[in-house]
Amino acid sequence: MSQIAYFDLPDVGEGLTEAEIVTWKVKAGDTVSVNQIIVEIETAKSLVELPCPFAGVVTQLLANEGDTVNVGSPIIGVEVSVATAAVAAGSAPTSMHSAVAQNAVNTEAIETISEVSSSGAEEKPEPNLVGYGVSAAAPSRRKRGVAPLAAAASLANATAPGTDLIAVVPTADVVLAKPPIRKLAKDMNVDIAKVKATGVSGEVTREDVLAAAQVASVFKNQTTPEPKTEREERIPVKGVRKAIATAMVQSAFTAPHVSIFVDVDATRTMEYVKRLKASADFAGVKVTPLLIMAKAMIWAARRNPTVNSTWTDTEIIVHNYVNFGVAAATPRGLIVPNVKDADKLSMLELAMALEKLAATAREGKTTPADMANGTITVTNIGVFGVDTGTPILNPGEVGIVALGSIRPKPWVVDNEILIRQVTTIGATFDHRVVDGDVASRFVQDVASVIEEPALLLD
Amino acid sequence: MVQLLTVDGDFIESKEHSVYGELVRQLREADFLKFYRDMARIRRFDEEATALQRQGQMGLWVSAIGQEGAQIGSGYGVGPNDHIFPSYREHGVAITHGVDLMSIIKTFRGVNHGGWNPKENRFHLYAIVLGTQTLHATGYAMGINFEGLVGTGDPEKDLAVITYFGDGSTAEGDVSESLLFAAINNTPQVFFCQNNQWAISSPVGTQTKVPLFKRGEGFGVPGIRVDGNDVLACYAVTKKHMDDARSGKGPSLIEALTYRIGSHTTSDDPSKYRDPAEVAEWAAKDPIIRFERFLRKQGIGQDFFDEVKIAGDELAADLREKTFAMTEPPMELMFDHVYSEPHPLIDEQKAWLQAYEESLGGHTSINNGEETPKYGGTH
Numbered sequence: 105m106s107q108i109a110y111f112d113l114p115d116v117g118e119g120l121t122e123a124e125i126v127t128w129k130v131k132a133g134d135t136v137s138v139n140q141i142i143v144e145i146e147t148a149k150s151l152v153e154l155p156c157p158f159a160g161v162v163t164q165l166l167a168n169e170g171d172t173v174n175v176g177s178p179i180i181g182v183e184v185s186v187a188t189a190a191v192a193a194g195s196a197p198t199s200m201h202s203a204v205a206q207n208a209v210n211t212e213a214i215e216t217i218s219e220v221s222s223s224g225a226e227e228k229p230e231p232n233l234v235g236y237g238v239s240a241a242a243p244s245r246r247k248r249g250v251a252p253l254a255a256a257a258s259l260a261n262a263t264a265p266g267t268d269l270i271a272v273v274p275t276a277d278v279v280l281a282k283p284p285i286r287k288l289a290k291d292m293n294v295d296i297a298k299v300k301a302t303g304v305s306g307e308v309t310r311e312d313v314l315a316a317a318q319v320a321s322v323f324k325n326q327t328t329p330e331p332k333t334e335r336e337e338r339i340p341v342k343g344v345r346k347a348i349a350t351a352m353v354q355s356a357f358t359a360p361h362v363s364i365f366v367d368v369d370a371t372r373t374m375e376y377v378k379r380l381k382a383s384a385d386f387a388g389v390k391v392t393p394l395l396i397m398a399k400a401m402i403w404a405a406r407r408n409p410t411v412n413s414t415w416t417d418t419e420i421i422v423h424n425y426v427n428f429g430v431a432a433a434t435p436r437g438l439i440v441p442n443v444k445d446a447d448k449l450s451m452l453e454l455a456m457a458l459e460k461l462a463a464t465a466r467e468g469k470t471t472p473a474d475m476a477n478g479t480i481t482v483t484n485i486g487v488f489g490v491d492t493g494t495p496i497l498n499p500g501e502v503g504i505v506a507l508g509s510i511r512p513k514p515w516v517v518d519n520e521i522l523i524r525q526v527t528t529i530g531a532t533f534d535h536r537v538v539d540g541d542v543a544s545r546f547v548q549d550v551a552s553v554i555e556e557p558a559l560l561l562d
Numbered sequence: 563m564v565q566l567l568t569v570d571g572d573f574i575e576s577k578e579h580s581v582y583g584e585l586v587r588q589l590r591e592a593d594f595l596k597f598y599r600d601m602a603r604i605r606r607f608d609e610e611a612t613a614l615q616r617q618g619q620m621g622l623w624v625s626a627i628g629q630e631g632a633q634i635g636s637g638y639g640v641g642p643n644d645h646i647f648p649s650y651r652e653h654g655v656a657i658t659h660g661v662d663l664m665s666i667i668k669t670f671r672g673v674n675h676g677g678w679n680p681k682e683n684r685f686h687l688y689a690i691v692l693g694t695q696t697l698h699a700t701g702y703a704m705g706i707n708f709e710g711l712v713g714t715g716d717p718e719k720d721l722a723v724i725t726y727f728g729d730g731s732t733a734e735g736d737v738s739e740s741l742l743f744a745a746i747n748n749t750p751q752v753f754f755c756q757n758n759q760w761a762i763s764s765p766v767g768t769q770t771k772v773p774l775f776k777r778g779e780g781f782g783v784p785g786i787r788v789d790g791n792d793v794l795a796c797y798a799v800t801k802k803h804m805d806d807a808r809s810g811k812g813p814s815l816i817e818a819l820t821y822r823i824g825s826h827t828t829s830d831d832p833s834k835y836r837d838p839a840e841v842a843e844w845a846a847k848d849p850i851i852r853f854e855r856f857l858r859k860q861g862i863g864q865d866f867f868d869e870v871k872i873a874g875d876e877l878a879a880d881l882r883e884k885t886f887a888m889t890e891p892p893m894e895l896m897f898d899h900v901y902s903e904p905h906p907l908i909d910e911q912k913a914w915l916q917a918y919e920e921s922l923g924g925h926t927s928i929n930n931g932e933e934t935p936k937y938g939g940t941h
Contacts, residue, residue: 118622150830
């Protein structure tokens, strides 16, 4: 006589509550042996292959690829000999049990999670690498939902940066580029022959490669796909998308947002950026208007400390340091890593830190620690060619600034219309903490630096 | 660095290291076979335990794959009276001193509170808190000094202590404190550092500016580096330094250069931070393959290796069966070894927990698992 043994999804990482079925390596009817790899799952921590605990014939797969399954739910049924089933059933604590073949599987027990856990964003990742995990015996005491930061990191890691890269402008037959630049392009999956070269001798520069990688991976629709035949497409809400949604909903519905805007002449900032780029000290470092914006915000935060604080219901914690967050679009979604103690950094150090942060995010290697404990954030929506926006606060922070596109526009100077490099600064604050006057002063301070970066010498 | 076997399994005759070569020459064929058998056995054990964790049978597993040479070699260099203070990855050292492998599984399954009785095998409990074991070891070694059980010349009496730790632990204050106290008190002690190159995701380069075997010098503990994937070198270097310690020559530090082929634990995914080329480079220096080459050159036939393979499969099957058969211990057990004598506060806490569990409908483990388990079950 044979029995069907079921393999429950185990907790492979100390306190995990769910995992996504990524790839089945077997199908119903296949013969499996003990420890044969049957499925690949993705948890908030990693991709893991699961070995089969019993030998026999697969009767059914109880979860589809792409499903998010609770730890403890059966994922596969295997017809085994009675002796094996008895061993498997034994007193195994969590993961295996058997039933006589005739018994129908209680499919209700397979709980796939589709709702976003509303408490998810409050839970901190628990990187408990040694020691014991949460007892499987107490599912009710477990936290539900994936800690968003951990999930974001691991999912971001799972995908390489954008692969289908599109030509910007093919220039010449022979591509001029230094070997490190060629390597960079190769590492970033950029076809160097299709990168627009801006070097003095027509060579492809480091920035050209980075720009091409950015454009291709995220920022602009390059092609218009054929109209789809199906009327609707359903994309499961999970992973980074789920974490983003949870964080955004939590932020939008707990902190009363107030947004303000100011137009500013950024001509001097652009000149300053140009001069820094040309200077020997900044050779090899990426200098962008975002760097000046970061410096401006850090300076303005020192003058208006409440925008750099945290609301806890019982107290307002004003941070006398700045962990400077940058909203980064990655192939797998939005993440907000931050530069720790950015206020302690020189312009050069900050430029290097921002470049590193961006590169790490693009490679999908941002860690939960990189994203934790931010105090204020900038979102550089200008690179999308957008003038401004009303950003939503990064949860836990009370201020965020949006840097819009910087482009030539008519501007009145001394009653004359001149063409200046103009941008709009948008900012959102948590109105529980930041009053309108402080918000306005902060944004004015930021704007004044963008208008006259020399103020940073203050 | 002391190396006695090439990657191809050839014995290196070296004047500089002749003292170690001499110790190896004193070994018999049976010893060599034992070394190989234990390395292969512990690897098979590790692989099966990893699979069992992936099947939900253990909360966590800590793999020592890649470090068998350092562990089996040094384990056999430790004498029959000596005490061993391990971290939590020393499964290989454990079997060289008679620790039942099932008791290690029980620890990681969470059905016992430590596993084995160190009084029986002198192999102390796994230290989950990194670095603490080095303090325990130094304290124990100071005790040996106080009792005058060192340098008497009587092999029945003299003993020494060895403590195992990783490259990551060297960055803990505990290790520095232990080295200092060991040096000042001239303890009969060996610090055995398995430098497996990675402290979870931190490479060893972020842990130290000078080679780790030099770490003890400033404290007054001389160090030596050994090829950790060379089981014979690890045996000889450990034996020599343990013998020296036992005879009153004081503490020393051994750094075994090896590599953690697997993950830090089953909760870790090294593919996120490690270059596969680096792993491949170290896999080519595998201690078991290297020693197999050596044995084959000594004329050991295929029969032996077949027999080891079969024994490994039997071990794995046995391990699997026994793991499934494990029952939860009675809840009361966790209170039993807190104090050696009855203690009113512990009694109170025990009574409280019992009442609490009963209010929730009782704790199955009190019935030794005879009741239907409160989780799992039949579908």
